[in-house]
Amino acid sequence: MTAPCLEVRGLNVRLRSGGRDLHLVRDVSFTVQSGERFGLIGESGCGKTTTLMALMGLLSDRASVAGDVLVDGVDILGDGERSVRAHRWRDIAVVFQSAMNALNPVQTVGRQIAEAAGRMVGESELPVKRRVSDVLELVGLRADVAGRYPHELSGGMRQRVAIAMAVVCQPRVLLADEPTTALDVIVQAQVLTALERACAELGAALVLVSHDMGVIGEVCDRAAVMYAGEVVETAEIDTLYHDPAHPYTQLLIAASPSLAHRDRELVSIAGTPPAAGGAVPGCGFVARCPRHFDPCASSAPHFWPVGSGMQRARCHLYDSASKVRP
Ligand SMILES: Nc1ncnc2c1ncn2[C@@H]1O[C@H](COP(=O)(O)OP(=O)(O)O)[C@@H](O)[C@H]1O
Numbered sequence: 001m002t003a004p005c006l007e008v009r010g011l012n013v014r015l016r017s018g019g020r021d022l023h024l025v026r027d028v029s030f031t032v033q034s035g036e037r038f039g040l041i042g043e044s045g046c047g048k049t050t051t052l053m054a055l056m057g058l059l060s061d062r063a064s065v066a067g068d069v070l071v072d073g074v075d076i077l078g079d080g081e082r083s084v085r086a087h088r089w090r091d092i093a094v095v096f097q098s099a100m101n102a103l104n105p106v107q108t109v110g111r112q113i114a115e116a117a118g119r120m121v122g123e124s125e126l127p128v129k130r131r132v133s134d135v136l137e138l139v140g141l142r143a144d145v146a147g148r149y150p151h152e153l154s155g156g157m158r159q160r161v162a163i164a165m166a167v168v169c170q171p172r173v174l175l176a177d178e179p180t181t182a183l184d185v186i187v188q189a190q191v192l193t194a195l196e197r198a199c200a201e202l203g204a205a206l207v208l209v210s211h212d213m214g215v216i217g218e219v220c221d222r223a224a225v226m227y228a229g230e231v232v233e234t235a236e237i238d239t240l241y242h243d244p245a246h247p248y249t250q251l252l253i254a255a256s257p258s259l260a261h262r263d264r265e266l267v268s269i270a271g272t273p274p275a276a277g278g279a280v281p282g283c284g285f286v287a288r289c290p291r292h293f294d295p296c297a298s299s300a301p302h303f304w305p306v307g308s309g310m311q312r313a314r315c316h317l318y319d320s321a322s323k324v325r326p
């Protein structure tokens, strides 16, 4: 069997901040196959952006990253900064959160894409101009957009330019951090289509980060739900939406306006996620969980298989020794 396009094993991110050691990403593992679209969902502050930045090797010196990140079987973080620099953008690339607002206002779009292409060590045989028009076409924009300035473009077009800049070096893995958050619904669909199309044509794996279950459901084949820096559930999208296992996922689905059934009342999740990086003896969700029972406050749950095992949940409800059944 061929290696997965992206394999993340036991990723941990700790950050030294104000004399404290914050454990922001805890033992995150997932794999994404070539051409697959994988979602990362969770409320704001649960560690999605920190996870993506760790995969890119772009966290500050105050952060320490442990774990393995393999692209096509090659450990890209293995030898530290030098190793990741060789792979960044060429093998793994990211569309940053708010990327469409970070374009240079005084430079044409084509020039900015060409400069992004220049980051690739050893220019390809394709002339840069040709490469710019190819990549614009890949994200559904006309070649003459290259001569325009960011302020001359709509939000959706600017976001597609940001995607073009990320894929100009034809990465194997594309990470996209909340790429549609600031956009209205019709434009959101266009941007998601551009992302899907670019990844399909490149045969790249897509990791799509969003707090919006509707967006993830639109695009992804599988997803991981994050809470307080941990993956608390992974499943195929249909299972996640119709048969969620973790109480947090169940609440996320019930609280999602874009998925709400007309005959069902929208719920809100009481409380807020715990402060970043604090140590908790039991399950991180216990304080907000409507289904917590004896062991939840004192012992951390394992990541148990649910049903056939394709679905997994970090919850004592699925503990093989648990007397309580969902
Ligand atoms: N530089 C930092 N200093 C202190 N805390 C941070 C820093 N960066 C991120 N955090 C904290 O880490 C947690 C995860 O943040 P983030 O990865 O941005 O979450 P998400 O993308 O899911 O909204 C948050 O609680 C955030 O406050």
Ligand SMILES: [Mg+2]
Binding pocket: 048, 049, 050, 097, 177
């Ligand atoms: Mg974020």
